[in-house]
Amino acid sequence: MELGFWPEGDEFVMLDDRIPGTGDPRYWRCLNAAWGCNWIVEAESGEIWCRSCRLTRGRPDTGRADAVAAWEIAEGFKRRLVRQLMTLGLPIEAPTHPVGVDAPNPQLGDEPDGVVFDLVHLPDNPGMTGHRPGAITLDLREVDDGYREQVRVSLGEAERTVLGHLRHEVGHHYWRVLVDAPGDHTAFRALFGDERTDYEAALELHYGRPTGPPPASHITYYATSHPAEDWAETFAHYLAIRDGIETVDAYSNRPVGGADALDTGSDGRWVERWRAISEIVNAVTVGLGHPAPYPYRITEPVSAKLSYVHERVATVRRPDGGL
Ligand SMILES: [Zn+2]
Numbered sequence: 546m547e548l549g550f551w552p553e554g555d556e557f558v559m560l561d562d563r564i565p566g567t568g569d570p571r572y573w574r575c576l577n578a579a580w581g582c583n584w585i586v587e588a589e590s591g592e593i594w595c596r597s598c599r600l601t602r603g604r605p606d607t608g609r610a611d612a613v614a615a616w617e618i619a620e621g622f623k624r625r626l627v628r629q630l631m632t633l634g635l636p637i638e639a640p641t642h643p644v645g646v647d648a649p650n651p652q653l654g655d656e657p658d659g660v661v662f663d664l665v666h667l668p669d670n671p672g673m674t675g676h677r678p679g680a681i682t683l684d685l686r687e688v689d690d691g692y693r694e695q696v697r698v699s700l701g702e703a704e705r706t707v708l709g710h711l712r713h714e715v716g717h718h719y720w721r722v723l724v725d726a727p728g729d730h731t732a733f734r735a736l737f738g739d740e741r742t743d744y745e746a747a748l749e750l751h752y753g754r755p756t757g758p759p760p761a762s763h764i765t766y767y768a769t770s771h772p773a774e775d776w777a778e779t780f781a782h783y784l785a786i787r788d789g790i791e792t793v794d795a796y797s798n799r800p801v802g803g804a805d806a807l808d809t810g811s812d813g814r815w816v817e818r819w820r821a822i823s824e825i826v827n828a829v830t831v832g833l834g835h836p837a838p839y840p841y842r843i844t845e846p847v848s849a850k851l852s853y854v855h856e857r858v859a860t861v862r863r864p865d866g867g868l
Pocket residue numbers: 575576577578582583584594595596597598599
C-alpha cells in the first residue's frame with residue numbers, strides 16, 4: 546500500500562496499484578510518477594498529469610540525466626508551491642490559450658489567463674529565470690547548490706533558494722491577477738511605488754550599483770530595484786511566512802485548514818507570530834552551525850506591504866471559505 550497526494554482534497558490517500566483492480570478506482574497516479582511525482586489524478590477528470598505537472602510546459606529531454614535529475618528536484622518545490630496556492634484559493638491553471646505557440650504572447654495589461662512553467666537547462670543562456678505574462682521560466686542550474694551559492698554571493702543576496710525563485714516569479718503573475726486586473730493601482734502605488742517606471746532602466750541602474758542591506762522600507766535589497774520587484778519579493782515572503790506558520794501549527798496540533806489557519810484579518814497579528822517563529826528558527830539553525838535561514842527584518846513599512854498582499858489574496862478566496 547502506498548500513499549499518493551490528492552491535491553483537490555489536500556490530503557494523502559492510500560493507493561495500491563501493484564495489484565490491478567484493487568486500487569481505489571477514483572484515482573490514478575500522475576504520469577510523472579516515474580520521475581518522482583507523488584500526486585494523484587481524479588479518474589473522472591480524464592487527465593493524465595496531476596494539477597502540478599499539468600502546469601509544466603518545458604522540461605529537459607529524458608536523455609540528459611543531470612538535467613532530468615535537477616528537473617525532478619525542481620518539480621518537488623513546484624508541487625509545494627502549487628499546493629500552497631491551492632490552499633490559499635488562488636487560481637492556478639494553465640492558460641486556456643497556448644502561450645507563444647499558436648497564439649501571440651500575452652502582454653502586460655491583457656486579462657491574465659493562467660500560467661505555465663518552463664523548467665529549462667540551457668547553460669549557454671544565463672539569466673533565464675524570470676516571468677513574462679503567462680509563463681514562468683526557471684533555470685535548472687539553480688538546483689545546483691554550488692552554482693546557486695556562487696550567484697548568491699556575487700549578487701550580495703542574504704539567501705537564495707529554488708522555492709524562493711518560484712514564489713517570486715509566480716508573484717509577478719499574481720500581480721496581474723490581484724492588482725492589475727481588478728484595477729487596484731492606487732492602493733498598490735501608495736505602498737510600492739509606480740510600477741510604470743521604466744523597468745529595463747531601473748534594473749540596469751540596480752545592477753550597476755553596489756549591493757547593501759535593504760533599507761527599512763523594503764524586505765530585500767533587490768526589492769528596491771523597481772516597484773514590480775518589490776511586489777514579487779513581498780509576495781514571495783508572504784508565501785514563505787504562511788508556509789512557516791502553517792507548518793508550526795501542523796506540528797503543534799493547532800487547528801489548521803489552509804487559508805483559515807491565518808484568518809486573523811489584516812491587523813498584523815500573523816506578522817507578529819512570524820517574527821517570533823522566525824526568531825526561534827534562526828536561533829536553532831545558528832546553533833546547528835548554519836547561517837540564519839531567515840535573515841530579514843519585517844519593519845513596519847514591510848509589514849504594511851505584507852498586509853496589503855494578504856488583503857488582495859483574501860479577495861479571491863472562495864466564498865465558502867473552503868480550500
Ligand atoms: Zn504530477
